[in-house]
Amino acid sequence: MQQPDGSLVPSPDVPSLRGAVRPAAPFPRDAPFVRAFARVCSDGFAQGWHEANGGNLSYRLTSDDVAECGDSLAGEPPEGDPAWHALPPEARVPGLAGQFLLISRAGCHMRSVADDLPGSCALVQVARDGGAWRLACGLSHGGRPSSELPTHLLAHAVRLRASAGADRVVYHAHCPSVIALSTLLPADERAWTRVLWRCMTECVIVFPEGVGVVPWKVPGSLDIARASAGLLATHRAVVWTQHGMFATGQDFDAAFGLMHTIEKAASLYLTARAANGGAEPPFLVSDEQLRAVCASLGVEPNPACVD
Ligand code: 13P
Numbered sequence: 001m002q003q004p005d006g007s008l009v010p011s012p013d014v015p016s017l018r019g020a021v022r023p024a025a026p027f028p029r030d031a032p033f034v035r036a037f038a039r040v041c042s043d044g045f046a047q048g049w050h051e052a053n054g055g056n057l058s059y060r061l062t063s064d065d066v067a068e069c070g071d072s073l074a075g076e077p078p079e080g081d082p083a084w085h086a087l088p089p090e091a092r093v094p095g096l097a098g099q100f101l102l103i104s105r106a107g108c109h110m111r112s113v114a115d116d117l118p119g120s121c122a123l124v125q126v127a128r129d130g131g132a133w134r135l136a137c138g139l140s141h142g143g144r145p146s147s148e149l150p151t152h153l154l155a156h157a158v159r160l161r162a163s164a165g166a167d168r169v170v171y172h173a174h175c176p177s178v179i180a181l182s183t184l185l186p187a188d189e190r191a192w193t194r195v196l197w198r199c200m201t202e203c204v205i206v207f208p209e210g211v212g213v214v215p216w217k218v219p220g221s222l223d224i225a226r227a228s229a230g231l232l233a234t235h236r237a238v239v240w241t242q243h244g245m246f247a248t249g250q251d252f253d254a255a256f257g258l259m260h261t262i263e264k265a266a267s268l269y270l271t272a273r274a275a276n277g278g279a280e281p282p283f284l285v286s287d288e289q290l291r292a293v294c295a296s297l298g299v300e301p302n303p304a305c306v307d
């Protein structure tokens with residue numbers, strides 16, 4: 001069907017062209033949330049957390065974000081339309097019904113996201129029943145959302161519930177010190193939390209709930225997505241052993257800051273331990289000091305991790 005401006009658009013009367021072949025919607029590259037998304041990708045690369053295509057990022061849009069995007073997010077196809085990609089039953093997210101998420105593309109290099117936002121990101125919408133997603137805009141050179149989409153979706157659903165709707169960012173990075181530490185520590189929440197809390201006083205204040213730890217699993221699998229989501233119900237950060245970490249938060253600063261704090265504490269511990277000939281450093285924050293700092297700041301530490 002020829003439009004007055006000469007362009008061709010799929011006719012809504014031709015069923016095979018509905019949804020699957022729709023004109024690329026404009027990508028909201030100048031929206032503040034897109035700029036903030038790009039900054040995290042660049043900052044994470046500068047920290048050394050994103051070799052090659054390592055790591056990924058997602059953001060759940062507010063209703064104001066959606067309104068600001070205007071027409072680029074309109075035109076939700078009907079249920080059953082081929083534009084909807086079904087999710088496996090274990091990755092269904094009814095709690096995210098109708099929500100829009102910005103997520104990095106599978107295989108994209110975080111280092112280069114800011115240079116090509118429409119090609120590096122997918123803006124996806126979750127179906128009304130939580131059982132499918134569709135591409136609203138982005139992926140301008142093709143491709144798919146991150147291979148860790150199941151973990152991002154389940155993480156958003158679980159953090160939305162745990163934070164009464166506040167949490168919007170899910171960030172995955174290959175932080176070197178966390179990965180190195182995971183070759184030394186057992187995959188145990190108490191062991192990890194105590195090492196991190198006890199080498200830097202700020203840690204118990206930043207993550208009083210401790211960190212969850214997922215034992216090694218295949219990346220991109222439903223298994224790792226489910227295990228992570230289970231821990232994210234009560235933690236904002238989870239370690240993936242011999243792989244990296246997921247950190248969540250209400251905004252980009254919160255998620256990035258949490259990732260940074262945990263990675264820095266892991267690095268300090270490794271440095272101190274190496275400087276001590278590989279043995280446990282002798283002067284760590286004590287349980288009494290942990291309790292004192294928590295009492296003074298009105299923070300409740302995870303009781304399983306403090307004696
Ligand atoms: P993607 O490129 O698919 O996002 O995968 C990167 C990664 O870190 C997998 O765990």
Ligand code: ZN
Binds near residue numbers: 054
């Ligand atoms: Zn990864």
